[in-house]
Amino acid sequence: MLRKLLFIFVLAGLVGSSAPSCSVNYTFTGANIAQDVKTFTVYYFPNRARLVNPTLSQNFTEQMREKLTRQTSLNELSENGDLEFEGQITGYEFRPMSIQKEDVSAQTRLTITVKLKYVNSKHPEDNFEQTFSAYEDFDSSLSISSVEEELSVEIIEKLIEDIFNATIANW
Secondary structure (H helix, E strand, C coil), X not given: CHHHHHHHHHHHHHHHHHCCCCCCCCCCCCCCCCCCCCEEEECCCCECCCCCXXXXXXXXXXXXXXXXXXXXXXXXXXXXXXXXXXXXXXXXEEEEEEECHXXXXXXXXXXXXXXXXXXXXXXHHHCEEEEEEEEEEEECCCCHHHHHHHHHHHHHHHXXXXXXXXXXCCC
16 A cells, blocks of 8 residues: 555656646736846937926936836846837926816826837837826915926836836736
């Protein structure tokens, strides 16, 4: 009886070790990257909007690089990465919202729009061009200069999260 049991365990071990195995990559960051993709490149995003914030292009580009470095295992290249992110900032505008009595707005909205070209050299079927837009509202009694920097940072975070989800997380 003991021999029979030992034989079954040895046979199960041999069958289990010779069967083909599958691997699935799970991450806690939401990244869903093919195993043959090893590098990324984020090109500078110039500001082509009518209204120009002088630090917006640099801040956006750097935060995009940081997000990919922090939340993926990919290595950054200055050009020709397996994944390439390029584009431009096409919109940066303030617009009155929540119009009240006597045509006075209670809120103002800052909207930033980015046009992205995403290239996956390992899987060209994933390539796309898309426009992403995000906004934040603030009280119209505040001056634009007092809230602009903080709002820009918040909006950039939203845009980069949307871009990350559309490209790396494949949502």
